[in-house]
Amino acid sequence: KAGVTQTPRYLIKTRGQQVTLSCSPISGHRSVSWYQQTPGQGLQFLFEYFSETQRNKGNFPGRFSGRQFSNSRSEMNVSTLELGDSALYLCASSFRDRGLGANVLTFGAGSRLTVL
Amino acid sequence: AQSVTQPDIHITVSEGASLELRCNYSYGATPYLFWYVQSPGQGLQLLLKYFSGDTLVQGIKGFEAEFKRSQSSFNLRKPSVHWSDAAEYFCAVGPRNNAGNMLTFGGGTRLMVKP
Numbered sequence: 263k264a265g266v267t268q269t270p271r272y273l274i275k276t277r278g279q280q281v282t283l284s285c286s287p288i289s290g291h292r293s294v295s296w297y298q299q300t301p302g303q304g305l306q307f308l309f310e311y312f313s314e315t316q317r318n319k320g321n322f323p324g325r326f327s328g329r330q331f332s333n334s335r336s337e338m339n340v341s342t343l344e345l346g347d348s349a350l351y352l353c354a355s356s357f358r359d360r361g362l363g364a365n366v367l368t369f370g371a372g373s374r375l376t377v378l
Numbered sequence: 379a380q381s382v383t384q385p386d387i388h389i390t391v392s393e394g395a396s397l398e399l400r401c402n403y404s405y406g407a408t409p410y411l412f413w414y415v416q417s418p419g420q421g422l423q424l425l426l427k428y429f430s431g432d433t434l435v436q437g438i439k440g441f442e443a444e445f446k447r448s449q450s451s452f453n454l455r456k457p458s459v460h461w462s463d464a465a466e467y468f469c470a471v472g473p474r475n476n477a478g479n480m481l482t483f484g485g486g487t488r489l490m491v492k493p
């Protein structure tokens with residue numbers, strides 16, 4: 263079973279540009295979450311999509327947006343990039359373990375964004 | 379608001395020695411608890427999770443963790459560390475309801491293993 267696939271793995275942008283990151287979840291997983299990881303702030307929740315609807319959103323400015331397609335693939339977009347947006351962006355997909363009554367997240371390898 | 383504290387930013391142990399990584403959480407109710415490991419340049423791999431039942435949970439790679447409600451702790455242990463265990467370890471909490479997958483992570487503990 264293929265894991266969570268994130269593309270691109272590495273990218274370099276300049277301030278003011280925008281970027282789109284892609285995430286393909288594990289087959290059958292309907293929920294996709296995005297996290298930002300930086301040395302200063304650690305791992306922070308960005309947003310979560312389930313069945314093409316945003317279910318939760320973290321405390322990030324409106325420059326950060328996302329969407330989910332009918333095949334559960336997800337994209338996130340960051341507009342008007344700032345230096346502080348340099349980070350590892352992690353995507354996770356999950357299924358609901360009905361026996362446990364809980365969700366289990368599987369993470370991708372991440373997309374490392376550098377803003378110059 | 380929920381929070382997770384990993385008091386040790388760095389830990390160095392000798393190969394073959396035992397390991398304990400500390401995790402304390404603050405949450406309105408008993409949350410779901412997780413430990414993840416991250417190798418350099420990689421994503422997060424789930425080591426183990428606690429949802430309910432036995433408070434001592436076994437995970438992959440020989441790791442275990444014990445949930446102590448009275449101490450709001452979920453410490454990770456391994457009896458004998460291998461050089462390949464060198465990585466960063468993250469404790470996380472998540473909601474018990476079906477409101478989604480918003481995990482709150484601790485700051486991480488970087489483990490170094492001496493030969």
